[in-house]
Amino acid sequence: MKVLVAVKRVIDYNVKVRVKPDNSDVDLANVKMALNPFCEIAVEEAVRLKESGAASEVVVVSIGPKACQEQIRTALALGADRGIQIETEELPESLSVAKLLAKVVEAEQPGLVILGKQSIDADNNQTGQMLGALLNRPQGTFASEVKIDGDSVNVTREVDGGLQTLNLKLPAIVTTDLRLNEPRYAKLPDIMKAKRKPLDVKTPADLGVDLKNHTRLLKVSAPAERQAGIRVASVDELIDKLKNEAKVL
């Protein structure tokens, strides 16, 4: 069984995000970028499926500018076999990403597609669901356990108040939650080896997809600055301030 993993290049989660002075977007100039953490979990799960013998090949796909090849190489260093970049100048909106992924799925025919549950830059949490709808395939979102069982997969999902286990007929789509696994670190020899693994570059036109935006980003604003705290001398003073200044008592 082939496993296809969708990986996104996002701002590194350790970076303090800055907004452009004109509020038009997040400022990405000279900012460290990385593999979206939920996509890293998706790659790890696919590699584990291969190591256990349940999968035969792991293909990673990323949509975005040339720089996203860096994240494809990271996934290859973590154990994926080959990569596909779909070159676009800007990151397209989720529906376009899902349409492009659907075309890759049609061409590659994977038994399982694994995506992150959400990208930490835009927090969309919708690409996997859109892909499931476009392909009319069963989907298990927010997975905390994935077990292949013959021609189906059992997916345990993190839902409000507990866990839900679904049996999905393959081919299926899974999106990863945080507790699915703990991704490994790439070792130096694997990083070197990854440079020689195949990486195919395609364009949306090659896949017959016309990128059209249905949404427009109007404004991005930073959260309000937190006021500095003060030290009070006694409990009485604290109660007085909470009552008369903060007016929360």
Ligand code: AMP
């Ligand atoms: P989102 O719906 O944007 O929160 O993203 C959910 C998941 O969809 C991500 O974790 C990726 O697996 C996949 N995805 C989103 N955008 C891209 C992209 N540009 N390239 C590849 N995969 C993507």
